Amino acid sequence: MISPRLRVVCVVAIALLTSPIVAAxxxxxxxxxxxxxxxxxxxxxxxxxxxLDIRFKTQLDxxxxxxxxxxxxxxxxxxxxxxxxxxxDHVEFQIERDLDPDGEWRDVFARxxxxxxxxxxxxxxxxPFGREELTSFSEIDFAxxxxxxxxxxxxRDKGLMVSGRFFRRGLTYEAGVFDDDGDNGxxxxxxxxxxxxxxxxxxxxxxxxxxxxxxxxxxxxxNLRVGFAYGAVDVPEGLNSFRGExxxxxxxxxxxxxxxxxxxxxxxxxxNPGPIGLSAEWMRAQEERRNQxxxxxxxxxxxxxxxxxxxxxxxxxxxxxxxxxPRQSLFxxxxxxxxxAARYESLRFESVDKTGxxxxxPRAEHILPNQDDVFTIGVNWFLNRWVRVTFxxxxxxxxxxxxxxxxxxxxxxSAVGRVQLAx
Numbered sequence: 001m002i003s004p005r006l007r008v009v010c011v012v013a014i015a016l017l018t019s020p021i022v023a024a025x026x027x028x029x030x031x032x033x034x035x036x037x038x039x040x041x042x043x044x045x046x047x048x049x050x051x052l053d054i055r056f057k058t059q060l061d062x063x064x065x066x067x068x069x070x071x072x073x074x075x076x077x078x079x080x081x082x083x084x085x086x087x088x089d090h091v092e093f094q095i096e097r098d099l100d101p102d103g104e105w106r107d108v109f110a111r112x113x114x115x116x117x118x119x120x121x122x123x124x125x126x127x128p129f130g131r132e133e134l135t136s137f138s139e140i141d142f143a144x145x146x147x148x149x150x151x152x153x154x155x156r157d158k159g160l161m162v163s164g165r166f167f168r169r170g171l172t173y174e175a176g177v178f179d180d181d182g183d184n185g186x187x188x189x190x191x192x193x194x195x196x197x198x199x200x201x202x203x204x205x206x207x208x209x210x211x212x213x214x215x216x217x218x219x220x221x222x223n224l225r226v227g228f229a230y231g232a233v234d235v236p237e238g239l240n241s242f243r244g245e246x247x248x249x250x251x252x253x254x255x256x257x258x259x260x261x262x263x264x265x266x267x268x269x270x271x272n273p274g275p276i277g278l279s280a281e282w283m284r285a286q287e288e289r290r291n292q293x294x295x296x297x298x299x300x301x302x303x304x305x306x307x308x309x310x311x312x313x314x315x316x317x318x319x320x321x322x323x324x325x326p327r328q329s330l331f332x333x334x335x336x337x338x339x340x341a342a343r344y345e346s347l348r349f350e351s352v353d354k355t356g357x358x359x360x361x362p363r364a365e366h367i368l369p370n371q372d373d374v375f376t377i378g379v380n381w382f383l384n385r386w387v388r389v390t391f392x393x394x395x396x397x398x399x400x401x402x403x404x405x406x407x408x409x410x411x412x413x414s415a416v417g418r419v420q421l422a423x
Contacts, residue, residue: 041385042423049088055096056081057138057422066413069405071248077418078137080106090114094125106156117164127154127182128161128174128208129229131268131281132308138422141277141312141339142378143392144247147347148306151242152264152283154182154206154231170215175207181233181262187240188255201240204233210268223321224271231264239362241287242304244349246372247414250405252398253349253370256302256362260288272321275314282307286352292363299365300353308345312380315340329384337382346373348399360403371399390418 036046043054059077082096096106109123130153161176180202208229214221237259244253266283289299328334350369358368378392
């Protein structure tokens, strides 16, 4: 029996596939003061200066593994709905939530944008760190974000941020203070507390700057963009370090005891010449381990380092920089857009001090390192603006054979097929 939620998804999908132009049927004589429904690539309601856009995203995956691991073959990755809104030219806001019964609020924020050089955002939103993490999950080039993007960036948190852009986006900045350390930095392990009150992490700070340095010099390099990000937070005592998880969420590095400063640093690059897309990121997080050794002595800092390089090619010739819709939609007599993609990435956990023997003990001075290297190849088929089919082949290889999803096995293969609907 089909669930009510799945019926809604099917109805929305049929409407998108069979009605590419909804706005054409609107009455142009409608009074300005009356609510007006339009199709602006998604359902939209205009009421005077107030505009509301209805958003919806869902993904359904099919997966295969070699060797077999304890994972479901079918997985619904997301079911989210929300509203994007604008009030004149000065305020925009966004509300997004998981539609599952136990779902969480994702984005709930408002932005004052009267001055493009000094915009102010308040609420719950993504902390400005990590290019791929700041990209919507429905718009990334692969089925899953790179491991480093899912580990080091804070992700969403409640906070206040100022941002702006200059020279027609030739230079942008974002800087904010936040209540905690984002969803990725959330405390998950047993904590210590002298007072009996659970310790908190935060407040935190993060900032990001991006630039197109070659725009004035060479037209062919005009959209080459580089960026730098930094973040800092104090972490309470406990098993609160970053933890290593595979593409499918299996642990390959357990957290260690930390206490003190957590610093993040990130570099990014993106270049989209014509139908080609090139991107890369490098990130490092360093966590203090004050008073975590015998006799309350300080231990060597914990260090998490990750990076990726990726490339895509739209075989059907669309421009990658501003791509959002195939030239020839499958449902308008064409074949959609085809894109091939490849990515290599690495995520490593280790202590800064590497003298003497290494141990897995979470209070060891020299922590036994572990690393996950991942190679992904993929194909994206964009049927139209809203529907996308993705296939990825993934190879993971671990440094320590004892700490993998199947101890003793270091290399794992998997395949992911995905159907996505997003507007």
